[in-house]
Amino acid sequence: MGSLLLREWAGFQQFPSATQNKLIELLSKLKQENVNTLTILVMGKGGVGKSSTVNSVIGERVVTVNSFQSEALRPVMVSRSKGGFTLNIIDTPGLVEAGYVNYQVLELIKGFLLNKTIDVLLYVDRLDAYRVDDLDRQIIKAVTGTFGKQIWRKSLLVLTHAQLCPPDGLNYDVYCSKRSDALLKTIRVGAGLGKHEFEDYAVPVALVENSGRCSKNENDEKILPNGNAWIPTLVKGITDVATNKSKSIVVDKKLIDGSGSDDKGKMWIPAVIGLQWLILKWIEGAIKSDIAKDKKPY
């Protein structure tokens, strides 16, 4: 462990003691499972609260957040260690630009992740957005294309801005489940998973409220409208995903080179060359015959 590079997890002390206790419990559980390092990749659209979530989990303002400007243009890894346990969180830029999936960013992320192991993917979206549109599907598809379907076995759907008053007079829990169902369905479709396959994958959902005005309970823990303290729940979700049976995603050269959706046309290259040759031949033939005809009149 490059202890010099590793910062002590100072932000941990910032959590309310109740939260700390829960987290310690979770971390010790991880240790029992022999997991000493946890690498979390955070992805999602721009402006949904990825960086804020990272800050919330770490407990420090490690990543700058600005509501109206794109944050980082490249991935940032934040590492914190506590008692021999290392937590790596990789914050990434938003995957969308000008209405399209930003493959450039995806490439950047891929390059950044080279030779790293992803234990958990946090796919972040907002709870208070009502609709799921095709762009979401495309993002999922792009992520799947980059890291493979397996990534969804190691992923956790994080819904930010969870402190809301549901519309239409819906119950909060009903609203949350509807919203997460809609997103999970998108994940299923976008990742090209079969129904049964998806049930097998079972992407869990965690709710997050990063705002400074998040209400708190008597223990000073930030809570959701349904009364749950969300940080421990989120970390629990992360540990659950990290310790589930699926293998972590190791990002190696092969994965990067082999999975790009842009490369699937490679097999056509010989065919295209052949076609070109044929066309060329045809053109030449046409020209020859044209010349031959041309000569006759004169």
Add this chain to the structure above:
Amino acid sequence: MDSYKTSAPETMSYQSGFSSSPLSYDSNNNNSDYDNSVKNLGLEGDNNSKINGTGGGVSDGESENGEFLSGDEGFETASEKPVVAEETVEQPAEEDFNDAPSVDSSEFSMPDSVQNVRENDNDEKEVMGDSEVRVLKEEQGEGKEPLGDGDKGLKVILDEGSVKQLEIEGVDGSGENEGLREDTTSSEFLSVEGGKSEVLYGEKSMENKEDNVAPEFEAEGVKLTGGGSSVVEAVNVDTLNSGVAVVGGLEGIKDVEIKGMEVPDEQNVSLENGFGKTNHVNEVVESEPVPLESKSEKNFESPTNEDARTSEVQPGEPEVDVAVVSNDESSVTTNVVVDNEVEAVSISEPTSETKSEFEAKQTVVDLDGAADVVENGSSAVVDEGLAEGTQVANFAAESMQTKAASEAEHLENEQTVVSTHSEKLEDEKSGKLHTAESAEVSKISNAEVTLEAEEGHRHQDEEDEIEGSDSDGMIFGSSEAAKQFLEELEQASGVGSQLGAESSRDHSQRIDGQIISDSDEEVDTDEEGEGKELFDSAALAALLKAAAGADSDGGNITITSQDGSKLFSVERPAGLGTSLRTLKPAPRPNRTNLFTSSRLATGGETETNLSEEEKTKLEKLQHLRVKFLRLVHRLGYSPEDSLVGQVLHRLSLIAGRQTGQLFSLDAAKTTALQLEAEEKDDLNFTLNILVLGKTGVGKSATINSIFGEEKTFIHAFEPGTTSVKEIVGTVDGVKIRVIDTPGLKSSGVEQGVNRKVLASIKKFTKKCAPDIVLYVDRLDSQTRDLNDLPLLRSITNALGTQIWRSAIVTLTHAASAPPDGPSGSPLSYEIFVAQRSHVVQQSIGQAVGDLRLMNPSLMNPVSLVENHPACRKNRDGQKVLPNGQTWRPQLLLLCYSMKILSEASSLAKPQESFDHRKLFGFRVRSPPLPYLLSWLLQSRTHPKLPTDQGGDNADSDIELADLSDSDQEEEEDEYDLLPPFKPLRKAQIAKLSKEQKKAYFEEYDYRVKLLQKKQWREESRRMREMKKRGNAATEDYGYVGEDVDQENGSSAAVPVPLPDMVLPQSFDGDNPAYRYRFLEPNSQFLARPVLDGHGWDHDCGYDGVNVEHSLAIASRFPAAVTVQVTKDKKEFNLHLDSSIAAKLGENGSSMAGFDIQNVGKQLAYILRGETKFKNFKRNKTAIGASVTFLGENVATGLKLEDQIALGKRLMLVGSTGTIRSQGDSAYGANLEVKLREADFPIGQDQSSLGLSLVKWRGDLALGANLQSQFSVGRSSKMAIRAGLNNKLSGQISVRTSSSDQLQIALLGILPVAMTIYKSIRPGASENYSMLPYSLTKHRHILQLYFLVSTDYSSFLVLELDICRADVVLFPICNLPTEFRSEQMSCRINYLLPHMSTTQR
């Protein structure tokens, strides 16, 4: 008095303790003084407020001052008020004191100053002729309006909680007036701050009018003060206290009663806050809301009190003091404070002594300074205040409604007053009337104030935007307005001084004070607006607005009495209150005055002078105005509302200057009220609204909210609206037809779906054109990265850019909490809204692609919407936003306003469609100087007589003289000496070996070259001979412009009838030479197709014809005319060049020219003259001038050019010039280096490097261009063109053409494949298409185009665009990619049939 005085010191200490700053002392004392001076009560109220403020005493003082600001008036009013205050003060004071002992003390301290004031007041009172009480009444009366204003201001102050304290103080002050006098000086300082606080108060006061509303107002007021507070802190110590005190005095009196009645408990709370929390501004703010309520109550009561009893009035003053509490807020915002301070200072001085010119002047100065400060002012502070105040604001919104009602009353009162009184009479009468009506008036005034305050926030933004869009006109007006404003201020100051001297005229003084305050307010508002909008140009817009406001104010000032009575002061407080919120406080009641004054200024145009046509127009306008006022009335707004004021102002602008009494605003108001009173349902007004937006943002929910019922189905997770449908309903008697549309998709891939939706929308809109377009988005979605750009572009493409002209950006979910800012603490609501609005507006501007739309002043107005059923509501069941606004009436008002304005403008100029830019004089914008400059700098050849052609004229571009005869002979000989050469046939060549082939081609090329050279020489020699022969044969020849085709190798000097275009060596079906043959060789006209040099090689897009003609006038002056007409699908261009030259000896020539060309959509007429001298053998110098007429503009230009030839191959051309129009200048310089092949005219290889520099409006554009053309091998040619400017935007294009290398065609498959790929994945091409406008990152785009022409030569065009577009001003890559790709496919389709035909 003594007791008071003694108490004053105590209070001082208390206050200081509270405020934790020595300043607080002064403020307290000052406050007390003011109260005394004002008639103790009023002053006390102010003082108290200040004191409380300093806890936050200073801020309180500011608030009061603000009122005063308005204030020199304030002083006067204060004096007036004092009487009232005294009476009232005593009663309220007791109450207040009971509530908050500390407050009492502060009040006590004030008495000294109060005495002074009293004296002044007394004098004034005496002048007035009434007893002191009367004076007070008069003042109130006069003042009632003023008081009303004052009350508003005071109320605002009170809202903060300091109000309570003020009340207490006011009471004391009334008792202690004399004692307070001493403190007055200090109070002056305080007063300045008070002014700031007043702004806040203004909002609060609005609330006060409505008892319930009051708390809300307070919140707003608090916010405002908060904004001001930071500034205040700096100034705090001195100004805040005094100013506050003054203001408090005036308003306080009225308010006091109210407080006494209902508020006491609240007041107590506020007092407590002031004391304990005053030091901590933020805390105070929080606590303030409660005090505000109390204030409002007081205000209500106070009016009545004033009427009947002075004692009641006094309680009102205490409320003012509460306003002072706002000082706490003041700590929050610095900007506001500055303004306030200025105002306060001016006020304070008058109060302490007589109101002098000096004060007025000071105020003016201060205002200016304040304005600056405000601009500088931290918006952040304001925002904080806002954030805190948001809750309060909601309340305020409610109060606004109540205010509206009160406004109606107000209007009536005003009208009555006006009708009854001459100006002097008005003063007196107003005083009396006011006293009689004072209760109502004051209430009304308060209501107005509150309304203004409420609206202030949004309206500022909205108005700014709106104005911006329309703003050009506004700007013009504004500049004038600004001047007027300044003048008025000066006058006002003078008047004020005079008045002060006279002292008898409280009214006049008040008026002055009001004026001053108005200006201050405007300044504040401007500043605020800037802060909120964060726009660069916002400042400008704000200034303009301010200027406009100033004008109106000025008008008021001249007329004064009416307006003054009607609450100029009130307006000011509102403005102050709004300094955060309302940018445009002034315009409303002033309108009438404006008109009258303007009439006076213009030399009294009378109605009789109007033509019938104008009369009809005015009648219609008046009708519109009445309609609008009725709508406003129905919405519960007052005509004094800032947005309403804007609209009315705009209407009056459209009406022009010559409005008579018949068409005055007052008349319109009267009619409107009458009609409304009769409840006539004849309001012929319909509104068509088109609602557009992303899916799931709440379009349908918004529609439901507008109608207040479930008109359309909504669903949280599924698109509720699946097809375009029309929803019709009636709101307030207005028939509204809404076109609800399915949600649009933001994903770029799904734009196809959007297009379908938009097509059906378009069908709908054709049936009934929408008056208003609501573009709906969520406030709380922090989309960045231009995520909505594809969507917005689709809208623009489908519905046209004009759709955005009538668009209102509607942000739903407006009640959502702002996100955390960079510091980790949540953003203030106002900043949040401003930033979000900015993002959306910027996106729209980019999508529209019209850079002018990026101009903040042309931004779409923004309105906020909250549809959530759980949204907070006020008493009337209106949903209230966190900033205290009720959004629904505001949205409706905005819609009505836009529709009315568009109707009005179409009325004004029926021949022109409604176009903000046209309406407001965009046409007058300066001509595109850089373009004209480049046109000027272009080096031109002078037309020549045929005999001169080829000669080494001064203007000959080819240095024929360089060719020595010996050379010629030698080379000719060389060619002649060669052995005969027989070209081989292809079949024969094929048989040759490689080496033989090489040798053969070398020899062949050499001979071809020599032959060409020989021919060329022969031609030139012939020309020379001709020249020698003189003019003998002149008329026999057609005249050829030398520059024609010279570069193409058909050398310039062909003295034979015009040659047709040179046909390419092989047939090219696309070559225009075949398609545009010039079939009449003997015609003196030369007609040719126009080749687009930047287009494709062999482009089929020849869309123009060029006709040239040369002739000699009087056989001596050669002239040339060239007309080029191009027309494509989108535009028609005409370009005419004509020039006539005269030769000046051997070495000089002059040319005069006349050009016509399209510049944008206008025709530019250019007259130019130029003289060239050949001063050395190889150096030519030219001096030229030009005059351009473009629209209404005239641009003049000068240029200097120098050409140096270095040897045969190298040519240096440098030119510099400037062009000037309307005080705007552009400077430019060009430097070009040309390198030619040694045997140039024959060899075509040449390179040129050009550098150009243009400086315009402080923007320096540097550009470099490299062009090179050379042969590769014997059958291929390559041309490279590269350009780059200092914005890192540029283009590289490489063209190759080859006749033999068919293989190159293979490369063409690549772009074809790319095109197909792109059509499958439109994302990529979408990116490209944005390129010219904006991309956040560097983009390098490589594009390959290929062509196979039918002669089996192939062409490859390779272009590389470099663009960092955020800042691209002059995009060099001017062909949108979309267009290119269309061409591409066209091209391919076009080629194939051609090939088959040739094969046949």
